[in-house]
Amino acid sequence: MSLRPLNVGLIGGGAGAFIVHPHQRAIHFDGTRRVVAAALHPDPKVALAEAERWAYPIKGYASYDEMIADQAGKPIGERLDYVLIVTPNHVHFDPAMKCIAAGLPVFCEKPLTVTLDEADKLVAAVAEHKIPFGVAHTYLGHWTTRFARHIVRSGLIGDVRWVDAYYLQGWLADRAEDQGVLQAEWRVDPKRAGASCCGGDIGTHALMHLRYITGLEVQRLHADLETFVAGRQLDDHFTAYCELSNGGKALVRATQIAIGHKNNLGIEVNGTRGSLALEAETPEHVTIRLSGQPDRVYYRGAVSADDGFLKDLPEELMAEPTIPSGHPEAFHDAFARLHRCFEADVRAYQDKKPFDCDGSKYANIADGRMGIAFVAAAVKSAHNGGTWTAV
Secondary structure, eight states: OOOOOEEEEEESOOTTOSTHHHHHHHHTTTSSEEEEEEEOOSSHHHHHHHHHTSSSOOEEOSOHHHHHHTTTTOOTTTSOSEEEEOSOGGGSHHHHHHHHHTTOOEEEOSSSOSSHHHHHHHHHHHHHHTOOEEEOOGGGGSHHHHHHHHHHHTTTTOSEEEEEEEEEOOTTSSOGGGTTOHHHHHHTOHHHHOSOSHIIIIIHHHHHHHHHHHOOOEEEEEEEEEOOSTTOSSOSEEEEEEEETTSOEEEEEEESOOTTOOSEEEEEEEESSEEEEEETTSTTEEEEEETTSOOEEEETTOOOSOSSSOOOOOHHHHHOOSSOTTSOOOHHHHHHHHHHHHHHHHHHHHTTOOOOOOSSSSEEHHHHHHHHHHHHHHHHHHHTTSOOEEO
């Protein structure tokens, strides 16, 4: 029997917003989810007009409060099954709290909130209501990221000594915020972005890659948040030297002023037996380097389970790729994988069956909270002259 498509509501995403579009394509990717409603803008008139102009018919709401209130008392199948929040950072907390209270699972863009206090309140609310909550760290959706996680966490490259996790961009190398670039305007505004632009926006992606692949946490750090473009209030360059929970060290670095770089998220993990390297701009392969051996390059969809190096590959890794090797998966596929995994937990929640948002398939509320704690510690360290600061 075919599954009833889940009904998804959008909060944010109108008036030229970018990130909503890969999300909504990913939601429709499998035919088991669909966007049916939206509160697309803080101005009620704009919100309703944007809904009228949407690419396919949806129900528009003047505000997210109106949309959430409209779900009250509706049975499953007629109400929203989950809500996607794609607003600027300062409008994550309030709608997320209200959705949780209304029993609506939430998939929220990162960073989770603008303050650690807000993040802690969300963590408590999710625990109280026992409800699925995901944070949209896109790059965890690449098959190669999950493959890299298995290799490192299985000990195939030994104990982790050093990690270089980075995200390099160049789009804020000049004052894009003065040129009518919507995505730049709010990111450099402390009231809307929070205490960090570069660190909060893309440094958290680098941190999440480190944590997801290695299973290690940042215990303390010393950081430098720099602003290279004159007149800008927030950082456009971010560097944190970190001590890891196993005693290893890491560099989490991000920049938005490196001209020529697009969205170069990457990680290199150096272990006692070998190294692993992965970059999201070439997301179809993972490189392994072992002492005294040629490099091993593994491509999605073309992996042998036991080749003298790989051991005990989970069946889900072997069976999961959606298209044959050589037909590249990319950004939209990664988003789709996240929504697909979140859908499974939403259906279990509705059926009153056990579900476990444990962070293995998508970033969970605790991961989102760790991103905020990391940025808060980095800001504190930078303001204190780069002193070692506990996370």
